[in-house]
Amino acid sequence: xSLNIKQTIQELKKSNCSTDTNFFQAVxxxxxxxxxxxxxxxxxxxxxxxxRIVTPDRVIKFKVAWVDDNNKVQINRGYRVQFxxxxxxxxxxxxxxxxxxxxxxxFLAFEQIFKNALTGLPLGGAKGGSDxxxxxxxxxxxxxxxxxxxxxxxxxxxxxxxxxxxxIGVGSKEIGYLYGAYKNMTSLYEGVLTGKQILFGGSHxxxxxxxxxxxxxxxxxxxxxKMPQLKNKICLVSGSGNVATYTIQKxxxxxxxxxxxxxxxxxxxxxxxxxxxxxKSIKQxxxxxxxxxxxxxKAATYIDIKDFEENQNNLWxxxxxxxxxxxxxxxxxxKDAKNLFSNGxxxxxxxxxxxxxxxxxxxxxxxDILFGPAKAANAGGVAVSALxxxxxxxxxxxxxxxxxxxxxxxxxxxxxxIHQTAKLHQLGKNYxxxxxxxxxxxxADAMVALGV
Ligand code: NDP
Numbered sequence: 001x002s003l004n005i006k007q008t009i010q011e012l013k014k015s016n017c018s019t020d021t022n023f024f025q026a027v028x029x030x031x032x033x034x035x036x037x038x039x040x041x042x043x044x045x046x047x048x049x050x051x052r053i054v055t056p057d058r059v060i061k062f063k064v065a066w067v068d069d070n071n072k073v074q075i076n077r078g079y080r081v082q083f084x085x086x087x088x089x090x091x092x093x094x095x096x097x098x099x100x101x102x103x104x105x106x107f108l109a110f111e112q113i114f115k116n117a118l119t120g121l122p123l124g125g126a127k128g129g130s131d132x133x134x135x136x137x138x139x140x141x142x143x144x145x146x147x148x149x150x151x152x153x154x155x156x157x158x159x160x161x162x163x164x165x166x167x168i169g170v171g172s173k174e175i176g177y178l179y180g181a182y183k184n185m186t187s188l189y190e191g192v193l194t195g196k197q198i199l200f201g202g203s204h205x206x207x208x209x210x211x212x213x214x215x216x217x218x219x220x221x222x223x224x225x226k227m228p229q230l231k232n233k234i235c236l237v238s239g240s241g242n243v244a245t246y247t248i249q250k251x252x253x254x255x256x257x258x259x260x261x262x263x264x265x266x267x268x269x270x271x272x273x274x275x276x277x278x279x280k281s282i283k284q285x286x287x288x289x290x291x292x293x294x295x296x297x298k299a300a301t302y303i304d305i306k307d308f309e310e311n312q313n314n315l316w317x318x319x320x321x322x323x324x325x326x327x328x329x330x331x332x333x334x335k336d337a338k339n340l341f342s343n344g345x346x347x348x349x350x351x352x353x354x355x356x357x358x359x360x361x362x363x364x365x366x367x368d369i370l371f372g373p374a375k376a377a378n379a380g381g382v383a384v385s386a387l388x389x390x391x392x393x394x395x396x397x398x399x400x401x402x403x404x405x406x407x408x409x410x411x412x413x414x415x416x417x418i419h420q421t422a423k424l425h426q427l428g429k430n431y432x433x434x435x436x437x438x439x440x441x442x443x444a445d446a447m448v449a450l451g452v
Contacts, residue, residue, distance in 0.1 A: 001039075001040065001045055002039045002040070003031065003035050003038045003039055003050060005028060005031045005032060005035070008027075008031060008050060008051070008054065009024055009027065009028060009031075011051075012024065012027065012054055012055075015055075016106075017102065017103070019103065020102070020103040020106060020107075021103065022103050022104055022106075022107040023103050023106040023107040023110065025107070026107045026110050026111055027054050027110065029358075029436075030110075030114070030436050030440065031050070031054075033432065033433040033436035033437060033440075034436055034437055034440045036425060036437075037425070037437055037440070037441065038050060043448055044444060044448070047447065047448050047452070049444045049447055049448070052447060053084065053113070053440070053443060053444065053447070054110070056081055056082065056083045056084075056106060056109065056110075057082045057083060057084060057085065057090075058081075058082050059079070059080075059081050059082075059102060059106070060079065060080040060081075060082070060128075060156055061077065061078070061079055061102065062077075062078045062079075062152040062153075063075060063076075063077070063078070063152075064076045064077070064078045064130060064132070064145065064148050064149050064152065065148060066141075066144045066145045066147075066148040066149075067144055068137075068141055068144075069138055069140065069141055076130050076131055076132040076145070077100075077101075077130060077131050078128075078129075078130045078149050078152055078153065079100070079102060079105050079128050079129060079130065080126065080127075080128035080153060080156055080157075080162070080164070081102070081105045081106050081108075081109040081126060081127050081128060082109075082124075082126045082156070082162055083106075083109040083110055083112070083113055083124070083125045083126055083127075084113045084124050084125045084443065085124035085162075086124060086443050086446045086447050086450065087116065087117055087122055087123060087124055087442065087443060087446055088116075088121070088122030088123040088124050089122075089123070089124055089158075089159075089160055089161055089162055089163055089389075090124045090125065090126035090161070090162035090163070091112070091116055091123040091124055091125065091126060091162070091163050091164075091165070091382065091385065091386070092108065092109055092112040092116075092125060092126040092127040092128070092164065092165070092382075093108075093127060093128075093129075093164065093165045093166055093167030093170065094127075094128045094129045094130075094164045094165070094166065094167055094170045094174075094178075095108075095127070095128075095129035095130075095167040095168045095169060095170065096129055096130050096132045096133070096134050096168070096169035096170050096174065097129070097131070097133065097168050097169045098131050098133045099131075100129045100130060100131045101131070105127045105128060105129060106127075108127040108353075109125055109126050109127035110125070111125075111353075111375060112125040112126065112127055112382075113125030113439070113443060114375055114435070114436060114439030114440060114443070115374075115375045115376075115378075115379050115382060115439065116379075116382055117438075117439040117440075117442040117443050118375065118376055118379055118414050118417065118418075118435060118438060118439045118442075119379050119382060119383045119386065119410055119414065120410065120413060120414075120417075121383060121386040121410070122386070123382065123386055124162075126162055126164070127167075128153070128164055129167065129169075129170070130145075130149060132145055132149075132169075133169070134169050134170075134174065135169070139173075142173070142174060142177065143177045146174055146177035146178045146181060147177065147181040149178065149181075150178050150181035150182055150185065151181070151185070153178075154181075154182050154185050154186060157182075157192055158190075158192060159188075159190040159191045159192050159389070159392070159393065163191065163192060163193065163194060163385075163389055164178075164192075164193055164194075165193065165194040165195045165381075165382070165385050166195040170195075171195075172195060172196070172197050172202075172207075175193055175194075175195045175196055175197075176196070176197060176200075178193055179192070179193050179196055179200065189201075190392065191388065191389050191391075191392025191393060194206070194385035194386075194388040194389060195385065195388075196388070198397070201388070201391075201392050202388060203384055203385075203387055203388035203391055203397075203398070203403055204397075204398065204399065204400040204403050204404075205384055205400060205403040205404050205407060206381075206384045206385065206388060207242060207246070208246040208249070208250075209246075209380040209381045209383065209384035209385075209407055210242065210243045210246065210351065210378050210380050210381035211242070211243050211244065211245065211246025211247035211248070211249065211250060211326070211351060211380075212246055212247075212249075212250045212380060212404070212407060213377075213378065213379065213380015213381065213383065213384075213407055213410075213411045214243070214247055214250075214324060214326070214349050214350075214351040214372075214377050214378055214380065215230070215247055215250035215251055215254065215324075215349075216250070216380070216407065216408050216411035216412065217349065217372055217376065217377045217379075217380070217411040217412075217414060217415050218230065218322065218324075218347060218349045218372060218377070219254065220411065220412045220415035220416070221347075221349075221370060221372055221415045221419070221431075222347060222370065224415060224416065224419045225370055225419075225429070227346065227347070227370065228321075229254070230251065230254050230255075230256040230321070230322060231254055231255045231256060232255060232256070232257065233256050233257065233320075233321035233322060234256075234257050234259055234319065234320045234321055234322075235251050235256050235257060235258045235259070235320060235321065235322045235323070235324060236258075236259065236260045236315060236316070236318055236320045236322070236323045236324065236345075237251070237258050237260055237261055237274075237323075237324045237326055237351075238260070238261065238262045238267075238313075238315055238324070238325045238326055238327045238331060238332075238352075238355070239261065239262060239263070239325075239326040239327030239328070239351070239352065240261045240262065240263050240268075240279060240283050240290065241263075241283075241326075241327070243326040243351045243352060243378070243381075244261055244262075244324075244326040244327065244351065245276070245279070245280065245283070247324050247326050247351050248261065248274055248276055248279070249276060251324075252273075252276065256322075257273045258273060258274050258324075259271055259272075259273060259274065259318065259320070260274065260315055260318060261274055261279060261290070262290070262313075262315055262327060263283075263289075263290055263327075264305070264327075264328075265289055265290070265304065265305055266289070266290055266291065266302055266303055266304045266305050267290075267302070267303045267305075267313070267314050267315040268290045268293055268294075268300060268301070268302050269300065269301045269302075269303075269315075269318060270293070270297055270299070270300040270301075271299065272297075272299065275293075275296075275297060278293060278296055278297065279293065290302055291304075312333075312335050312336060312339075313331060313332065313333075313336055315336075316332055316336035316337075316339050316340050317336075317339040317343065318343070319343040319344055319345075320340070320343065320344070320345050321344070321345065321346055321347070322345070322346065322347045322348070322349065323340055323345055323347070323348045323349070324348075324349050324351050325348070325350060325351060325352055325355035325356060326351030326352050326355070327352055327355065328352055328355065329352065329353060329354040329355060330354065330355065330356075330357050331352070331355045332348075332355050332356045332357065332360050333357045333359065333360055334357065334359035334360050334362075334363055336360060337356070337359075337360035337361075337363035337364060338363055340369070341363060341364075341367045341369060345369060346369060346370060347369065347370040347371075347372075348364055348369055348370070348371050348372070349371075349372040349377045350372060350373055350374035350377050350378060351374075351377065351378055352374065352378070353374050353378065354374060355374070356371075361373075361432060365429070365430055365432070368429065370429060371429070371431060371432070372431060373431055373432045373435050375435045375436070375439065376414050376415070376418055376431065376435040379410075379411070379414060380407055380410070380411055383406075383407060383410045383411075384403060384407055387403055387406055387407075417438050418431050418434040418435050418438050419431075419434070421434040421435075421437050421438045422434040425437060
């Protein structure tokens with residue numbers, strides 16, 4: 001039988017909230033990619049695989065009551081979407097941000113299933129968080145919030161059940177408070193969260209993993225496509241947070257020339273290559289503007305977001321060989337993509353989640369630009385989280401070298417797997433479809449083997 005995507009979405013809308021637009025969009029995109037391997041597949045049909053994979057195992061929603069610095073009780077919403085545990089314990093970050101809702105988390109948890117499957121490690125897919133905004137809160141408020149959040153969440157997680165990590169608004173400080181609360185409530189010192197500090201069970205290379213991984217992935221994909229490597233090539237990077245910083249660092253290790261970075265207020269261009277030490281010292285305090293960089297490096301240019309041309313991020317009109325969008329979703333649109341193409345860009349690798357709009361991705365695919373989708377390219381973070389789980393389970397701490405080697409292998413394998421899938425299904429360089437098919441097949445085949 002042929003997969004009817006419209007009907008599948010209609011049925012999903014009946015049981016979900018009809019305003020789950022991000023989630024329905026993500027499901028539609030994945031179903032469109034995997035349609036060729038679903039159509040007329042009698043085994044998948046007999047096991048109702050499509051419906052099973054688009055339906056979350058459970059969505060946990062709870063109240064978080066906490067006390068602020070004025071001794072007032074505040075209320076927030078907490079969530080954990082445990083989407084699928086076919087391949088391993090539920091795994092995915094916690095996001096604390098005012099925009100968090102069930103739709104966003106369902107979409108992220110759904111995507112996480114396939115990203116985690118691509119790593120080849122035993123990981124299911126999940127996501128969670130709260131509409132709590134840590135940005136304007138004191139340390140004590142954040143600690144009290146994390147404790148209240150964990151009072152509810154600890155009932156549903158465990159080292160072999162569901163292992164949350166950080167995401168936007170949840171860094172190593174928040175993970176520490178959450179882990180401390182879990183330990184106090186359960187008396188268990190187990191790897192129930194990843195992204196912990198080394199002091200209490202964290203892994204080396206976890207902070208670097210997503211940025212390093214994106215560059216390892218890029219090098220392998222270039223090699224598989226018989227294209228030049230990154231050495232001596234001009235690269236654009238956006239963002240100046242965790243992923244961007246370590247992407248720049250790894251590009252330097254490979255003797256590439258990263259010439260840009262950005263934040264939510266503006267774009268920085270240094271034709272001699274970004275001075276990473278200077279950038280890190282400025283961004284130690286996130287409130288600092290990137291403009292400070294030009295005080296030391298007079299030849300560098302800073303463009304404030306207010307001076308951007310309408311509907312255009314000025315970063316993407318700089319000539320380059322490779323672009324690594326590492327800041328935020330939808331930061332690179334169709335016009336930016338056309339600029340990159342006309343200025344000679346040959347490869348775009350998504351370090352952030354969904355930084356390129358669907359129209360921008362079409363420009364890349366239609367113009368033979370090598371495009372590495374987030375699901376594959378930024379899987380390094382969750383891969384090292386899985387390595388943290390292994391270390392915790394064995395009560396060990398591996399060396400920097402050992403973790404880095406494993407990360408490198410995992411990212412090369414992801415490149416190879418999606419390259420092979422693209423060949424097998426005659427997808428050309430459409431690694432968006434290839435990543436979806438590769439991830440989906442791993443989960444679907446395991447679902448069949450495990451039975452209902
Ligand atoms: P950080 O919070 O450390 O950094 C985000 C960066 O993006 C900051 O420089 C921030 O600037 C900038 N930024 C935010 N909004 C905008 C905007 N509208 N325009 C331009 N720049 C903006 O996050 P991470 O580096 O950890 O994550 C970046 C992306 O990578 C996210 O999409 C995340 O989901 C994804 N990701 C991260 C992983 C990880 O391991 N950290 C793993 C997989 C994916 P400012 O400081 O001004 O806010």
